[in-house]
Amino acid sequence: MKLRPAVLVFVAALAVAPALASAYQMTLLNHIGIYALTALGVVLLTGVAGMTSFGQAAFVGLGAYTTAVLLAPSTLDLGARVGSPWLALGLGLLLTLAFALVLGLLTLRLSGHYLPLGTIAWGISLYSLFGTVEGLGGHTGIADLPPLTLFGVSFADTRRLYYVIWLVLLGAIWVTSNLLDSRTGRAIRALKGGQEMASSMGVNVFRAKMTAFLVAAAFAGVAGWLYAYNQRFVSPAPFGLNAGIDYLFMGLLGGIGSVWGAIVGAASVILLREWLQDVLPHLLGRSGNFESIVFGLLIVLVMQRWPGGLWSAVQARLPRNRLRARLSEQPVPELPRRQPPRKGERVLEVSGLTRRFGGLVANKDMALRVDAGEILAVIGPNGAGKSTLFNLLSCVDTPNAGEIVFLGERINGYSPRKVARAGLSRTFQHVKLLPRMTVLENVAIGAHQRGHRGVFASALRLDGTEEARLLAEARRQLERVGLGEYLHHEAGSLALGQQRILEIARALCADPCLLLLDEPAAGLRHKEKQALAELLRKLRAEGMAVLLVEHDMDFVMGLVDRVVVMEFGQRIAEGLPEEVQRNPAVLEAYLGGAE
The missing domain is CATH 1.10.3470 (ABC transporter involved in vitamin B12 uptake, BtuC)
Incomplete structure (x- = not known):
């Protein structure tokens, strides 16, 4: 303001x-x-x-x-x-x-x-x-x-x-x-x-x-x-x-x-x-x-x-102007982009992944793979260990056993910051954003590692060129996901579904090779889900690998290339959507069970 x-x-x-x-x-x-x-x-x-x-x-x-x-x-x-x-x-x-x-x-x-x-x-x-x-x-x-x-x-x-x-x-x-x-x-x-x-x-x-x-x-x-x-x-x-x-x-x-x-x-x-x-x-x-x-x-x-x-x-008693970040109205050069993997190239491979919390085994011998230009869904009932798996893959948590290989490099023990720099970006099951900051500023956080100016340059406003490029990237991603008209709104004023889309824009701002989406369709209306599905198809066509956890089966089965099904921390099925839908174990555990 x-x-x-x-x-x-x-x-x-x-x-x-x-x-x-x-x-x-x-x-x-x-x-x-x-x-x-x-x-x-x-x-x-x-x-x-x-x-x-x-x-x-x-x-x-x-x-x-x-x-x-x-x-x-x-x-x-x-x-x-x-x-x-x-x-x-x-x-x-x-x-x-x-x-x-x-x-x-x-x-x-x-x-x-x-x-x-x-x-x-x-x-x-x-x-x-x-x-x-x-x-x-x-x-x-x-x-x-x-x-x-x-x-x-x-x-x-x-x-x-x-x-x-x-x-x-x-x-x-x-x-x-x-x-x-x-x-x-x-x-x-x-x-x-x-x-x-x-x-x-x-x-x-x-x-x-x-x-x-x-x-x-x-x-x-x-x-x-x-x-x-x-x-x-x-x-x-x-x-x-x-x-x-x-x-x-x-x-x-x-x-x-x-x-x-x-x-x-x-x-x-x-x-x-x-x-x-x-x-x-x-x-x-x-x-x-x-x-x-x-x-x-x-x-x-x-x-x-x-x-x-x-x-x-x-x-409340002073004249108000909508808060606007330092967004340049002039065209600015785009930020440098990483070299994406070739379509079909192995981006992520997980084998034998196990995570124990005392006597509770949240993940046991999990294995999966994701290639560039592919959307993989991980589904399963509540408590199946999907969120734990996401935390392990994004290095928020560390496995007790097993191996996570991202772009050919073993990332077990990496910090979340290091794996984010390597090209893995994520959203969260429960939306994590700064409600009093603008939508544009929230998304620009995702581009943090793509800038380099420090404290003194920022304090003395010597970071103008870089800041303009970071904010321009944030605006580009917001327009890409359909939130371009909300740039200068407070993030907390958006509906829950829009906040989830905001998180996707923030993740894209990091220029990732692999996108982890934790229940991205939760809270979205039908048309918003259609728009999200179309966005993910475009990302797949551009060669990005997408791994998502989702409970909306209609959304999942009409979008993804392959499905991995989890129950009690273990993989019980994997295959094409139509194959998984006919699998008796899946019907018992998830599709035809209590959920």
Whole structure:
């Protein structure tokens, strides 16, 4: 969603604020800017990438303490010689990113509740470090920081420093928006669709996690640098676990999925607390930490009323334009395509495939083959082991025995990302997509491995040519499957049948040699099934190999070249559709059984 007029009004208001605000209000605005910069990292890490972290405050502390140690005469007595704010910023960022890299390597492989618990652990550790090292002033802190001076101009005045803080914040929002609107950003956003989906589309899941983690840490480190100059005093208290929780509150309250929600959340938390601290003592006739109780209750009420945060309520009142990705209207060269196998060439061969889960044997001695230019269907009753077979073939799971040979190479033990790069692409039994992303962006995730530009190119919008080619490929595949008119719709607004077709377009974006389709006709109407069958026939004519699992026998028998029938994890029949339909074992197990 582009809100350019609203953004221009907001920036104009920021520009004139120092001329209208009091000294106290300027102090609040500076605090909001610094806190919003840190909360922006929470939005990226938790709201976009789906990783809950309580450790942002510790990274702010690293940036602040590095600045203080280098600049305050009472620490290393280097103020006169190493008093460069740029050196303090650079070393603060370097130290913050170094810590973040080590901590990321230790914690980002954790999942579930272990990840947030891990961030709590190292957040507490860094907080303790700040308070116990004598060279850092202990819990008393460092109190003699000089004012910020840039290009010979002193920013000791709060109003001058305000412009530095908010220019840095607006720059961070611009960088984050660029990053999310790119190949790298789609990889990060794909994490919320499930790591299995992201990896199967060729995304390096750990790298995407680490990218989000390091960018969030960098924002926190810069916020620490600004904090040191704004306060001219650094102590451990603002960098503890409670502060980490506050930053998470800011993201949730403002709108955890929006970059602008970081500003709304920071402003809401700071202003609300200030107001409660002034009002409650007068109402209750006594002092105390009553604002924390009321503040907590208000947050719960707001989250019930606006689950998407306060920004969702603001958005509803702003002029809306349909979200459009950076899709070039000019013709762009197509992405390079892999050399497809010759028609009839063996693409996939499976032999002796067995997968056990404890005492349960999900697949036993499975064997099948698929050639280029052929559609093979795997059918069988529920619980026959078809989904397990698909997970084994796409390397989401690893077999206990047997061999999977794809394009002449044994792929047992490959990662889903590696096998996707080799030319195997898939859809899922239960649709896996990003409902708030556009149809075009969802499909472009499938082309992830066909691009190469990284984080810095994306953040600075230097990836224009490649991005145009990736999006053009996504549009071509959407038009190919009949969803061309829905390019800029949110994927979650499509009907279930259309979402399944979207998944096929996403799989085709990877330029595969073998397409695995898990119940592609489920939820489709009759005409949509006819269109899907026609698409699969075209793919077969182009030489693509297709392996599908499907329960709709009318759809299967009128389309495929061969059928493999499974029951209790084993192959019980294989042959032409008409042969399988007459097979007594098949009639008993599937076609004429309970289903």
